[in-house]
Amino acid sequence: MATILYGVSPIGFGHASRSVAIGLKLRERSLEPEFATGGPAVKFLQSYGFKVHDVVSEPVPAESRGEMKMATLWYLRYWLGYRSTSRKMAELTTVLSPKLIVGDEEFSSVTIAIQRGIEHAMISDELQLGFARSAVAKRVEARVSKWYANLQRTVSNLLVPSFGTDSGNIHYMTPVTREVTKAREAARAEHGLRSTPA
Numbered sequence: 001m002a003t004i005l006y007g008v009s010p011i012g013f014g015h016a017s018r019s020v021a022i023g024l025k026l027r028e029r030s031l032e033p034e035f036a037t038g039g040p041a042v043k044f045l046q047s048y049g050f051k052v053h054d055v056v057s058e059p060v061p062a063e064s065r066g067e068m069k070m071a072t073l074w075y076l077r078y079w080l081g082y083r084s085t086s087r088k089m090a091e092l093t094t095v096l097s098p099k100l101i102v103g104d105e106e107f108s109s110v111t112i113a114i115q116r117g118i119e120h121a122m123i124s125d126e127l128q129l130g131f132a133r134s135a136v137a138k139r140v141e142a143r144v145s146k147w148y149a150n151l152q153r154t155v156s157n158l159l160v161p162s163f164g165t166d167s168g169n170i171h172y173m174t175p176v177t178r179e180v181t182k183a184r185e186a187a188r189a190e191h192g193l194r195s196t197p198a
Contacts, residue, residue: 003031005098007089007109010039011058015104018123018161018176020048022102033102036092036109038085047190055088056106057081061131071137075144082108093118107151114154121157 006023009015016037023033023045035045038056045052059077062069086108093101093112101113104123113120129148132141152158157169164172 003098004033004100004102005093005096005109006033006035007056007101007103007106008035008037008041008045009058009105010037010041010056011060011105013041013044015106016041016044019104020045020050021176023048023050034096034098036089037106043192053092055092056085056108058085058106071132072134072140074131075137075140086111110155111151120155121159122151122155123159123161124152125161127152127158127160 004026006019008019019035023035026033032050034051034053036053036055037045038054038058042052042054058081059074061071061074085106089108090112093109093116099119101109101118101120102123103110103113103120105126107122110120110122112118129141129145132138153169155169157171160170160172161174161176162172163174164170166172
């Protein structure tokens with residue numbers, strides 16, 4: 001039985017890096033979370049000795065110069081992945097029977113926690129969506145935003161890794177970073193990532 005089931009968005013390494021920092025602090029307190037994620041984040045978390053379940057499907061958005069492209073297509077692909085992930089996460093939750101579920105922008109784990117009355121917390125630094133540019137994408141995003149706003153209102157604890165003033169169920173916990181133990185290039189090479197351009 002896992003004490004903590006920790007869902008992590010596999011988009012980029014930001015969520016996984018933050019989760020490692022928190023996981024290591026939990027380990028110092030003799031609490032060993034089991035992570036649920038997907039893609040390259042699986043091996044990244046495993047490299048720190050954590051048990052990781054490869055169950056999360058989230059598409060990587062197309063972007064150019066920091067702006068998301070084809071937002072409508074991404075929202076559709078994300079929703080299909082979310083449905084698949086929710087089934088797998090429900091099965092994993094049944095097997096592990098966690099006392100606490102944490103989701104770092106991985107929403108299926110938190111949704112299941114709410115449905116089953118399990119203690120939970122959601123970590124997110126994107127409280128509002130604003131990726132859409134076309135009229136069609138904006139209509140799609142409006143529906144997604146309504147769902148997301150309801151999820152934020154429903155969770156017991158919404159943890160924001162930034163500076164701010166707590167309000168209701170929203171708690172600001174300052175930015176979360178890992179302790180630096182090796183140079184950037186060494187870390188990238190270790191995880192099979194290309195070197196950054198000079």
